[in-house]
Amino acid sequence: MQKFNKVKSIPAYLPIVNIDTDMLIPKQFLKTIKRTGLGKNLFHEMRYDEKGIEIDQFILNKAPYNKSKILIAGKNFGCGSSREHAPWALLDFGITCVISSSYADIFYNNCFKNGILPIVIDEEQIKQISEYSLRKEEIEVDLVNEKIKFGNNEIGFEIDPFKKKCLLEGLDDIALSLEKTDKILSFEKKLKDSKPWIFND
Amino acid sequence: MPLTLYDKIWNDHLVHQQEDGTSLLFVDRHLIHEVTSPQAFEGLRSSNRKVRQPNLTLAVADHNVPTTDRTKGISDEESKLQVDTLEKNCKEFGIKLFGMDDKRQGIVHIIGPEQGFTQPGTIIVCGDSHTATHGAFGSLAFGIGTSEVEHVLATQTLVQKKSKNFRINVNGKLPLGVTSKDVILQIIGKIGTAGGTGYVIEYAGDLISSLTVENRMTICNMTIEGGARAGLIQPDEKVFEYLKNKPMSPKNENWDKALEYWETLKSDHGSKFDKEINLEGNDIKPMVTWGTSPQDVITIDGKVPNPKNEKDPDKKNSIERSLKYMGLNPDINAKDIKIDKVFIGSCTNGRIEDLREAAEILKDKKIANHVDAMVVPGSGLVKQQAEQEGLDKIFINSGFEWREPGCSMCLAMNADKLKPGERCASTSNRNFEGRQGRGGRTHLVSPGMAAAAAISGNLDDVRKYQI
Numbered sequence: 001m002q003k004f005n006k007v008k009s010i011p012a013y014l015p016i017v018n019i020d021t022d023m024l025i026p027k028q029f030l031k032t033i034k035r036t037g038l039g040k041n042l043f044h045e046m047r048y049d050e051k052g053i054e055i056d057q058f059i060l061n062k063a064p065y066n067k068s069k070i071l072i073a074g075k076n077f078g079c080g081s082s083r084e085h086a087p088w089a090l091l092d093f094g095i096t097c098v099i100s101s102s103y104a105d106i107f108y109n110n111c112f113k114n115g116i117l118p119i120v121i122d123e124e125q126i127k128q129i130s131e132y133s134l135r136k137e138e139i140e141v142d143l144v145n146e147k148i149k150f151g152n153n154e155i156g157f158e159i160d161p162f163k164k165k166c167l168l169e170g171l172d173d174i175a176l177s178l179e180k181t182d183k184i185l186s187f188e189k190k191l192k193d194s195k196p197w198i199f200n201d
Numbered sequence: 202m203p204l205t206l207y208d209k210i211w212n213d214h215l216v217h218q219q220e221d222g223t224s225l226l227f228v229d230r231h232l233i234h235e236v237t238s239p240q241a242f243e244g245l246r247s248s249n250r251k252v253r254q255p256n257l258t259l260a261v262a263d264h265n266v267p268t269t270d271r272t273k274g275i276s277d278e279e280s281k282l283q284v285d286t287l288e289k290n291c292k293e294f295g296i297k298l299f300g301m302d303d304k305r306q307g308i309v310h311i312i313g314p315e316q317g318f319t320q321p322g323t324i325i326v327c328g329d330s331h332t333a334t335h336g337a338f339g340s341l342a343f344g345i346g347t348s349e350v351e352h353v354l355a356t357q358t359l360v361q362k363k364s365k366n367f368r369i370n371v372n373g374k375l376p377l378g379v380t381s382k383d384v385i386l387q388i389i390g391k392i393g394t395a396g397g398t399g400y401v402i403e404y405a406g407d408l409i410s411s412l413t414v415e416n417r418m419t420i421c422n423m424t425i426e427g428g429a430r431a432g433l434i435q436p437d438e439k440v441f442e443y444l445k446n447k448p449m450s451p452k453n454e455n456w457d458k459a460l461e462y463w464e465t466l467k468s469d470h471g472s473k474f475d476k477e478i479n480l481e482g483n484d485i486k487p488m489v490t491w492g493t494s495p496q497d498v499i500t501i502d503g504k505v506p507n508p509k510n511e512k513d514p515d516k517k518n519s520i521e522r523s524l525k526y527m528g529l530n531p532d533i534n535a536k537d538i539k540i541d542k543v544f545i546g547s548c549t550n551g552r553i554e555d556l557r558e559a560a561e562i563l564k565d566k567k568i569a570n571h572v573d574a575m576v577v578p579g580s581g582l583v584k585q586q587a588e589q590e591g592l593d594k595i596f597i598n599s600g601f602e603w604r605e606p607g608c609s610m611c612l613a614m615n616a617d618k619l620k621p622g623e624r625c626a627s628t629s630n631r632n633f634e635g636r637q638g639r640g641g642r643t644h645l646v647s648p649g650m651a652a653a654a655a656i657s658g659n660l661d662d663v664r665k666y667q668i
């Protein structure tokens with residue numbers, strides 16, 4: 001997995017609440033069997049008209065936001081389906097950090113598996129940093145120190161220490177879990193005795 | 202210490218726990234489908250890993266499959282590639298698959314219970330958010346992303362942190378014409394789409410226990426629309442009866458042992474919930490959604506909201522945005538909303554009892570001339586059962602199309618979709634923008650309400666056809 005340490009960028013601000021995964025990446029793009037190449041389809045129905053032509057006013061179509069690495073959005077971001085295509089599309093577009101006041105559970109977890117940092121701050125703070133998007137000024141996100149830096153200010157955020165470590169080091173969590181194979185084995189052994197029906201044999 | 206049902210299942214599956222609470226949980230049952238699994242298998246292959254417990258894994262193609270004549274295969278090339286890839290992966294890794302021509306094929310959350318693969322007290326995961334459905338059996342069931350699918354395939358475990366406990370008590374009796382779909386829509390309207398975030402919900406109360414197992418599945422299914430990780434219900438006689446003699450249910454002495462364990466699966470008296478709410482069943486009415494979020498609910502005798510009455514600017518904006526997308530004026534009566542299409546199906550309401558409920562209303566009636574309506578049974582076995590009961594005839598005679606099983610117009614990944622501006626009364630679970638096709642407008646309802654809408658040609662009160 002790609003590591004995450006710091007990112008500096010003019011953020012794109014999308015002041016919509018409940019941005020669902022159908023908005024992030026509509027189903028016609030779920031037919032792929034790859035993880036890459038979805039960036040052009042991110043927010044497809046807001047970004048393109050029915051003929052497939054870019055809608056100029058949509059923020060991610062406009063410079064400098066078409067190069068944004070940070071997306072600021074309304075609460076309950078990523079609700080809806082479990083499709084990991086949503087973070088894949090963000091990543092492929094170039095967004096490695098999302099800032100919102102809350103996220104849907106599965107989406108939140110999916111971000112960490114793909115080197116994307118989802119930050120939670122409160123609505124007041126969101127208003128404060130969204131100004132930087134409007135003014136087209138850069139902000140910096142620093143994971144090690146858990147801080148968003150902008151102008152002469154900074155806002156702290158919190159992140160689960162284990163998730164932080166995985167992001168900073170780009171750890172493959174399957175490999176980590178496989179290190180516990182002996183524990184899994186003994187669990188399975190016990191399970192075969194206590195609940196033999198689980199294994200259907 | 203008294204424990205909740207969720208606490209008990211959690212503790213029973215703990216393989217390892219780190220100091221910070223990050224836990225490795227054993228997964229008893231893993232369901233996979235064609236859309237969220239190809240990249241996971243690809244990952245296994247590229248790192249030379251195997252599937253740890255192929256026997257605890259069951260695969261089916263459902264999201265992409267055509268619901269019309271299947272003898273010609275899938276015409277859409279990308280869909281075909283995905284379905285073929287699933288087949289290839291299952292063969293390579295030794296996983297049981299219900300292919301497109303299998304009688305048992307159907308929506309992943311319908312076939313699990315149908316086969317007895319879904320069992321009380323188990324942890325069940327699937328790369329699909331509606332995995333919560335299986336919680337109706339007293340299992341801890343939740344959706345995961347594709348990286349996690351790969352993790353489960355490789356290790357038969359999942360890394361998780363524990364959620365908080367939330368209990369929703371529903372007491373009383375459901376009035377005529379009101380179903381479990383209305384109960385869950387009402388709950389989501391009340392708690393909001395993020396109301397359950399960070400929680401696992403246990404549904405309790407005498408109304409919940411009075412529901413059939415399939416009706417309970419409808420409630421647990423839409424738990425995710427309330428933002429919760431999972432929703433579950435204490436298993437009881439009805440659940441055990443439902444599972445008895447299912448193909449993958451425990452047999453002989455294993456059945457007795459399982460039953461003994463299953464009977465311990467309840468929240469202890471005095472166990473602590475971090476949040477608890479109560480609902481009075483007698484007050485619930487038939488519900489419809491008017492907007493583009495499942496929390497946008499009103500009763501069928503209600504009116505579409507007016508943004509003018511909303512003070513909170515965010516909420517006001519979101520009402521305006523939804524009304525615009527839905528092509529609705531503020532303050533109009535729900536019953537004055539004219540519809541073009543009706544869809545009966547999905548993992549929320551595609552089971553035999555749902556089809557019976559709709560057929561009961563449609564019997565000896567015709568649907569409105571301007572309405573296109575279809576029934577997509579949740580599985581091949583549901584379809585077969587319905588045909589044995591003659592339900593297909595009732596649907597066809599009333600003007601409905603009778604289709605092959607799959608997800609179909611619930612998410613419109615196959616050919617079944619709304620055209621821009623078309624309005625649909627749908628028994629599915631999501632009314633997001635574009636969910637049933639770009640520009641399509643969805644109103645979520647119960648199967649009976651969908652049937653009533655088909656007859657009337659507008660959203661309507663099912664009770665009108667029940668007296």
Ligand code: SF4
Pocket residue numbers: 263264308309310329331547548549607608611612629630
């Ligand atoms: S029926 Fe709809 S909600 Fe259910 S699994 Fe299929 S697409 Fe998802």
